[in-house]
Amino acid sequence: MNQKSESHQQVKQPxxxxxxxxxxxxxxxxxxxxxxxxxxxxxxxxxxxxxxAVGVGTFYLHFRDKEAIFNTVLAEGLEAIRRQVGEEIAxxxxxSLPVVVRAIFHQVYAxxxxxxxxxxxxxxxxxxxxPGILMETFTRFLEQAADLSPFSxxxxxxxxxxxxxxxxxxxxxxxxxxxxxxxxxxxDRVLHVMKHGFPASxxxxxxxxxxxxxxx
Amino acid sequence: MNQKSESHQQVKQPxxxxxxxxxxxxxxxxxxxxxxxxxxxxxxxxxxxxxxAVGVGTFYLHFRDKEAIFNTVLAEGLEAIRRQVGEEIAxxxxxSLPVVVRAIFHQVYAxxxxxxxxxxxxxxxxxxxxPGILMETFTRFLEQAADLSPFSxxxxxxxxxxxxxxxxxxxxxxxxxxxxxxxxxxxDRVLHVMKHGFPASxxxxxxxxxxxxxxx
Numbered sequence: 001m002n003q004k005s006e007s008h009q010q011v012k013q014p015x016x017x018x019x020x021x022x023x024x025x026x027x028x029x030x031x032x033x034x035x036x037x038x039x040x041x042x043x044x045x046x047x048x049x050x051x052x053a054v055g056v057g058t059f060y061l062h063f064r065d066k067e068a069i070f071n072t073v074l075a076e077g078l079e080a081i082r083r084q085v086g087e088e089i090a091x092x093x094x095x096s097l098p099v100v101v102r103a104i105f106h107q108v109y110a111x112x113x114x115x116x117x118x119x120x121x122x123x124x125x126x127x128x129x130x131p132g133i134l135m136e137t138f139t140r141f142l143e144q145a146a147d148l149s150p151f152s153x154x155x156x157x158x159x160x161x162x163x164x165x166x167x168x169x170x171x172x173x174x175x176x177x178x179x180x181x182x183x184x185x186x187x188d189r190v191l192h193v194m195k196h197g198f199p200a201s202x203x204x205x206x207x208x209x210x211x212x213x214x215x216x
Numbered sequence: 217m218n219q220k221s222e223s224h225q226q227v228k229q230p231x232x233x234x235x236x237x238x239x240x241x242x243x244x245x246x247x248x249x250x251x252x253x254x255x256x257x258x259x260x261x262x263x264x265x266x267x268x269a270v271g272v273g274t275f276y277l278h279f280r281d282k283e284a285i286f287n288t289v290l291a292e293g294l295e296a297i298r299r300q301v302g303e304e305i306a307x308x309x310x311x312s313l314p315v316v317v318r319a320i321f322h323q324v325y326a327x328x329x330x331x332x333x334x335x336x337x338x339x340x341x342x343x344x345x346x347p348g349i350l351m352e353t354f355t356r357f358l359e360q361a362a363d364l365s366p367f368s369x370x371x372x373x374x375x376x377x378x379x380x381x382x383x384x385x386x387x388x389x390x391x392x393x394x395x396x397x398x399x400x401x402x403x404d405r406v407l408h409v410m411k412h413g414f415p416a417s418x419x420x421x422x423x424x425x426x427x428x429x430x431x432x
């Protein structure tokens with residue numbers, strides 16, 4: 001929610017609703033910090049309410065349990081990434097796929113605590129809408145591409161899934177544990193393989209035998 | 217376990233141990249069928265023991281609980297895929313990456329019930345060794361490649377993760393729900409994008425404005 005819509009709401013909402021919304025926001029900010037520091041399983045509702053400076057009873061006016069606030073933190077984090085990608089490319093009349101991919105890398109990197117938090121609650125985290133956003137974006141670009149050869153239109157869902165897998169690894173195998181490479185270098189590298197594929201040497205016969213079947 | 221090592225074991229093991237191993241195998245075969253048909257959460261130990269024609273008490277001589285047999289089914293399924301990939305490429309002196317990728321697609325496809333079973337138990341399934349196998353394979357080929365430009369050797373882990381993400385999507389976004397494309401066509405498609413990248417049109421400016429930021 002940006003400043004403008006918030007102040008708009010403040011005009012219309014009665015004072016109790018405003019206070020209630022502020023408390024909910026404090027709980028979410030506190031929970032994001034506590035989950036980032038301690039992980040889903042070790043974090044407690046008491047730690048969250050202490051960090052938010054509210055009573056434990058207040059917690060239950062807003063969230064059913066730890067799982068509920070965890071999934072709200074993730075959903076609102078992803079929604080914020082989505083909105084900020086939109087803002088980053090808003091000045092472009094007709095953004096190309098590389099522009100959009102770069103914007104996604106910037107915004108995911110800026111909020112990579114969300115990826116790290118999500119990872120601590122595997123199995124608890126509701127199916128995130130993250131892959132959905134990437135799939136939608138890639139599908140739309142694939143549908144608009146002038147020439148997909150050697151692929152057919154029927155293969156658009158497969159191509160979108162492959163692009164999504166490629167990009168997802170940059171988030172989930174890197175930024176969940178390390179900060180480098182940052183978003184611009186990462187976008188360069190990922191866009192390079194998207195456009196040109198992986199180095200040709202990789203597909204040639206290995207120069208010396210090294211691949212013992214038993215080692216697979 | 218192949219025929220030979222099994223008969224070898226039969227010579228050495230006392231009869232009780234043989235019977236015990238047979239019962240364990242029956243339980244695993246039955247569990248794989250029951251999990252495939254019903255999913256992790258709906259499957260019951262009673263269904264598994266009925267399918268294996270053993271008593272419920274016998275189950276607990278072999279496995280602690282449903283989660284334990286579930287993870288054993290997955291681990292032994294992945295181990296079988298690994299072994300069969302090794303057998304498929306055993307006749308090649310010096311298999312290239314495309315040969316190994318194709319063999320992995322063949323064998324994963326043949327045992328795609330394992331992927332489907334794994335998916336029904338998200339959060340319960342122990343971190344599978346699947347991605348580990350792919351990462352190892354890609355890393356080894358990248359380390360042997362004569363020329364990785366424009367990438368540096370320091371980027372091998374990133375390249376391996378990207379290759380793994382690309383290939384993983386073929387398993388986890390396709391064969392967990394549908395049977396087409398089969399393994400050879402899938403290998404053709406995935407190897408094409410690995411070698412040559414995605415169609416060039418995809419990276420050009422879209423021909424008409426279609427990407428409203430609000431739609432992201």
